[in-house]
Amino acid sequence: MAPQDALTGWDENATAEAYEAFTRAHPMYNATSVDLAARAGLADAALVVDLCGGAGATARAILGMVPDRARVVSVDNAGAMQRVGRRALSDPRLSWITAPAEQLAEHVPAGGVDAVVCNSAIWKTDTPAVFAAVARVLRPGGRFVFNIGGGFAGVHHPDEHAVRTGPSLNALILQIAARDHDYTPPSKTTDAAPKLPLETVTTELTAAGLALVGTEVTAQHGTMAEKKAWLSIPVFARPAGGGLTHAQRMEILDAAYALTAPDAVTVTSWLVVVAQRPTGTP
Secondary structure (H helix, E strand, O other): OOOHHHHOOOOOHHHHHHHHHHHHHOOHHHHHHHHHHHOOOOOOOOEEEEEOOOOOHHHHHHHOOOOOOOEEEEEEOOHHHHHHHHHHOOOOOEEEEEOOHHHHHHOOOOOOEEEEEEOOOHHHOOHHHHHHHHHHHEEEEEEEEEEEEHHHHOOOOHHHHHHOOOOOHHHHHHHHHHHHHOOOOOOOOOOOOOOOOHHHHHHHHHHHOOEEEEEEEEEEEEEHHHHHHHHOOHHHOOOOOOOOOHHHHHHHHHHHHOOOOOOOEEEEEEEEEEEEOOOOOO
């Protein structure tokens, strides 16, 4: 689960390079991208939007499923991420638009999009505004497919508990930061409501004129080594705050990782949502 401070920092070269390197070396973003794209019904698509597309991991999955004649538009507000993506992913069917997700309808034709796919980012946006923009650009029957991190959605796949055998890497990081760097963890609010539960999503989709087609809580299986690599990306480095430098966070991460087994299984939960612009709508 991304820390709350991962809302910012994406338009930085160090983050963009580290993120793209992670997607090449580890399966997490590629696997979630393929899962979402497969749910979007792309076999006959002519125009697909990769929303909050970053460096293009999801665009790559979409390109592998759409017809040769199709066009794919990747929209993201971080120019640094897109610069890395343009270098790593060259396909004449793909174009890049640097803009916030909330401004989607200003950049693609209204009613002309067959599907919008958003991987690992929707909770970072103004969701009512984004849902309204998506509804505007989708054709009748067009699909909107996105996922929400389990912590933000308030869901947990059973595998999360089944494979856990000791402290998480995140918990170890906090312990070492407190012990060695006088870090004071933020107080926990055990009854804090999730940021974007399904009830809220459903209400906002309906208000935007989109119909909920289906949902599923999925589990992304990885390893402790993959988790360490993910936490090495500057925007995800922990602990957040506390005046720690990135170098100090990496020192803490190395110490925490040394207490784990690299091949130990980790599980990340996702709430996957499929919505649709109803047929027969103007």
